[in-house]
Amino acid sequence: MDKNRKWPYGIGLGTAELDKEQPEKMAELLEQAVLSGYRFLDTAYSYGTEEILGKALKALFARGVPRESLFIQTKFYPVMPYDGQSVVHQFQESLERLGLDDVDAYLIHQPVPRYSELDYAERNISVWNQMEKLVQAGKVRHIGVSNFLERHLLQIMDNCQITPEINQLEINPQFQQRGLADFCRSKGIAVQGWGSLSITEEAVKTVLQDIAGNYGVSRAQAALKWNLQMGNIPICSSRNILHLQENLNLDFTLSQEDMERIRQCNSATAHRTTWWYPRQQMY
Numbered sequence: 321m322d323k324n325r326k327w328p329y330g331i332g333l334g335t336a337e338l339d340k341e342q343p344e345k346m347a348e349l350l351e352q353a354v355l356s357g358y359r360f361l362d363t364a365y366s367y368g369t370e371e372i373l374g375k376a377l378k379a380l381f382a383r384g385v386p387r388e389s390l391f392i393q394t395k396f397y398p399v400m401p402y403d404g405q406s407v408v409h410q411f412q413e414s415l416e417r418l419g420l421d422d423v424d425a426y427l428i429h430q431p432v433p434r435y436s437e438l439d440y441a442e443r444n445i446s447v448w449n450q451m452e453k454l455v456q457a458g459k460v461r462h463i464g465v466s467n468f469l470e471r472h473l474l475q476i477m478d479n480c481q482i483t484p485e486i487n488q489l490e491i492n493p494q495f496q497q498r499g500l501a502d503f504c505r506s507k508g509i510a511v512q513g514w515g516s517l518s519i520t521e522e523a524v525k526t527v528l529q530d531i532a533g534n535y536g537v538s539r540a541q542a543a544l545k546w547n548l549q550m551g552n553i554p555i556c557s558s559r560n561i562l563h564l565q566e567n568l569n570l571d572f573t574l575s576q577e578d579m580e581r582i583r584q585c586n587s588a589t590a591h592r593t594t595w596w597y598p599r600q601q602m603y
């Protein structure tokens with residue numbers, strides 16, 4: 321990613337929560353969301369929703385929305401044998417499901433398979449080297465990772481030709497991951513925030529509601545704006561088009577005082593991330 325160029329695609333629209341029983345309706349929702357202003361679309365092989373996104377994209381292209389105006393991102397899921405060859409197969413399937421010839425970004429979904437206690441450094445490196453080949457072949461513009469801690473990133477950075485350009489992390493006011501996000505930025509890695517609206521702590525909800533009132537916005541808008549002002553690119557999702565439209569409306573600036581109030585909401589435990597590597601110490 322060009323560090324000197326402002327990120328032009330705005331907040332992300334997630335697709336993990338789409339209802340797979342209603343593909344037509346969900347494709348229409350995505351179509352409406354893009355027509356409302358979303359430009360960055362996040363999916364993953366493991367979500368099983370790439371086909372729905374593909375359906376929406378087809379309709380959007382037919383309406384004249386240019387392919388290059390959208391940033392489409394999907395992810396490699398670490399399942400065995402979890403090697404370079406599995407990238408080739410999964411990536412090809414993702415392209416077919418999306419109905420595309422290339423994607424803007426391809427990420428490794430998580431640093432180790434679910435519940436694994438093995439050291440996946442070598443496997444991650446071989447997957448990464450294969451992803452670099454996809455860039456060289458013109459199939460992917462940017463490669464990155466998701467849910468990677470500093471040590472996972474360093475393992476790749478010591479063995480790569482292309483440094484990871486993106487790390488997608490769970491980030492919201494109750495789980496801010498400031499140290500990891502700052503490390504990423506110091507290495508030129510863009511930070512995307514998933515779970516940006518998944519706020520479960522009542523005390524945090526109360527603070528956000530109070531702050532949102534200062535600007536005449538919703539709690540969701542305040543949470544997204546906080547994420548943006550922290551320098552992250554938040555991703556949100558909803559099955560409700562009115563919520564999605566509301567989330568695009570972020571034309572206000574949280575004061576330093578309000579940013580500081582949210583800073584105090586950080587908790588080391590209120591998060592969803594560790595179930596990927598439960599026996600390993602995160603920090």
Ligand SMILES: NC(=O)c1ccc[n+]([C@@H]2O[C@H](COP(=O)([O-])OP(=O)(O)OC[C@H]3O[C@@H](n4cnc5c(N)ncnc54)[C@H](OP(=O)(O)O)[C@@H]3O)[C@@H](O)[C@H]2O)c1
Pocket residue numbers: 333334335336337362363429466467488489513514515516517518538540541555556557558559560562563564566567
């Ligand atoms: N890399 C990873 O490991 C990872 C993990 C999880 C998610 N993700 C990505 O991040 C995306 C977001 O996932 P998430 O589960 O973490 O979701 P989220 O965006 O944090 O939260 C979604 C929830 O927020 C609600 N919501 C959205 N806008 C709202 C508004 N304006 N007012 C009130 N409620 C609102 C939605 O409810 P309604 O439907 O009622 O609006 C929904 O229940 C996923 O789709 C996926 O693309 C990545």
